Amino acid sequence: MESPLRLGVIGIGAMGMAVARNALDRGITVAVRDIRPEADREAAAAGATVCASPADVGCASDVIVVLVVDRHQVDAVLFGDDGVVRGMAPGGIVVVSSTIEPAFAESVGPRLAAAGLHHLDGAVSGGPARARDGTMSMMASGADAPFARAEPLLRQLATKLFRVGTRSGDGARAKMLNNLLAGVNLSAAAEALTLGERLGLDPHAMLAVIRASSGDSWMIGDRMPHALAGDFETRAAVDILKKDLGIVTGAARANDYPTPLADAALGVFEATSRMGHGAEDDSAVLKFYRSR
Numbered sequence: 001m002e003s004p005l006r007l008g009v010i011g012i013g014a015m016g017m018a019v020a021r022n023a024l025d026r027g028i029t030v031a032v033r034d035i036r037p038e039a040d041r042e043a044a045a046a047g048a049t050v051c052a053s054p055a056d057v058g059c060a061s062d063v064i065v066v067l068v069v070d071r072h073q074v075d076a077v078l079f080g081d082d083g084v085v086r087g088m089a090p091g092g093i094v095v096v097s098s099t100i101e102p103a104f105a106e107s108v109g110p111r112l113a114a115a116g117l118h119h120l121d122g123a124v125s126g127g128p129a130r131a132r133d134g135t136m137s138m139m140a141s142g143a144d145a146p147f148a149r150a151e152p153l154l155r156q157l158a159t160k161l162f163r164v165g166t167r168s169g170d171g172a173r174a175k176m177l178n179n180l181l182a183g184v185n186l187s188a189a190a191e192a193l194t195l196g197e198r199l200g201l202d203p204h205a206m207l208a209v210i211r212a213s214s215g216d217s218w219m220i221g222d223r224m225p226h227a228l229a230g231d232f233e234t235r236a237a238v239d240i241l242k243k244d245l246g247i248v249t250g251a252a253r254a255n256d257y258p259t260p261l262a263d264a265a266l267g268v269f270e271a272t273s274r275m276g277h278g279a280e281d282d283s284a285v286l287k288f289y290r291s292r
Contacts, residue, residue, distance in 0.1 A: 004028065005153045008061030010054050010077050010084070011068035011098070012039045014235070015124065018131035019065060019157055021046050026134075026156050031060035033077075054078070058088030063095060063150050065122070065157070070243065071100040079111060090116030093146045095154070097122045097138070099179065099244050102172040102251060109142075109168030118146035121171030124158060125178055127222070127235055135159050139178075141170035176251060179244040183265040185219040186241070187285050190268075193224065194289035203228055227283035238285070239278040242269040 005028075009020045012034045020043055023030050030048040033056070034040055040050045051057045054077040057064060064084060068074055074096060078084045084094060094112055096105060096119065109119040119142060126136030138158035140147065143166060155161050164174045192215070196206045207224055210216055226232070245266040252259040268285055275291065277284040 005062040005150070006031070006060060007153065008032070008051075008057040008064035009048075010034075010057055010064060010066050011073070012043050013067065013069075014128040015097075015131050016065075016067035017043065018128040019067065020048055022132055022134045022157060024048060028153070028156070031057050033057045053082035053087075054080070054084045055082045055087030058084040058086070058092065061088065061092065063093045063153055064088070065095045065097050067097050067124075069098065069240075071098075071104040074098050074100055074104075074108070078108070085112065085115040085117065088115075088117055091118070092116075093118045093120060093150050095120045095122035095140075095150065096171075097124045099123060099175055099240075099247065100172055101247050102169045102176060103254075105172035106167065106169030118143065119168050120146060120150060121168050122154070123171040123175030125175065125182075126160075131157075137162065139164050139171045139174035141165035141167055141174075173251075176244075176248050179241070180248045180259070180262045180265075181217075182219050183241055183245045183248075183269065184261045185217040186223055186282060187265040187268040189217070189220045189224055190227070190283070190286040190289050193228070194286065194292075197290075223281070223283035224286075226281065227286045232277075232280040232284050232287075234279065234281045236282050237279055238269055238272050238282050241282045242266065242273055242278070245269060 007023050007028050008031045009016050010033050012032050020030050020032055024047045031051050032043045032048045033051045033054055044050045105121050112119045121141040123139045124136050130136040136158050137160040139162050141164050164170050193203045197203050248262045272285050272288040
């Protein structure tokens with residue numbers, strides 16, 4: 001019988017830490033690396049092996065999930081001087097779950113292949129709570145053989161595992177479409193509820209109506225109750241969704257495709273960030289509308 005796959009997680013912020021803890025609870029061996037010592041300490045206390053570099057995570061892992069912020073960090077942890085390619089044994093599988101530009105995601109596969117490694121494009125959605133209990137979504141693409149080998153492990157991390165293609169970059173493309181809808185839904189919800197306030201309606205009552213009616217969405221149900229309660233503790237930051245919507249609009253321009261709704265939502269998140277709310281929960285777009 002083949003030995004259980006060892007997991008590495010690089011980038012143990014809210015999502016990465018939740019993935020690591022979920023795996024540890026399932027008895028999976030987990031190695032981690034983050035640039036923040038406090039994150040490494042938290043992971044060590046949970047039972048993970050803390051490594052000194054991404055290369056060391058590579059040495060300790062059969063499958064690595066990368067959950068850093070952007071393509072620059074992905075490039076550094078994979079291909080930098082102490083990157084994964086310096087330590088991971090040939091045949092290892094790298095799952096890039098960061099939200100990054102599809103064109104960059106597509107370029108990762110050949111570069112990993114040159115080091116004898118396999119690439120799975122594995123964008124994720126659902127937030128830290130779902131990552132913690134293993135019910136998040138993963139939009140995976142990549143070649144058949146590494147996907148088949150990693151699939152049993154990935155299904156423990158993401159029960160909603162979707163195979164969206166075989167090309168590097170298809171997972172990032174799928175996540176981009178989801179983020180378009182997430183950003184538009186969230187900004188539209190804040191706009192609607194604030195308009196209701198201006199019309200003299202109770203926003204809590206209106207939220208209950210919307211949740212039971214055709215205007216509902218997952219983003220409304222997840223974010224708006226916290227926002228109306230004045231709870232802007234960061235679950236996913238304004239600046240993160242701003243970055244994600246920028247990826248959407250950039251890819252659309254590159255393909256000569258108009259995205260007026262995504263453009264408008266991006267403008268709302270940019271304005272909210274300029275107000276000083278960039279590090280707050282993305283539902284802080286409600287503050288932008290209330291300031292109008």
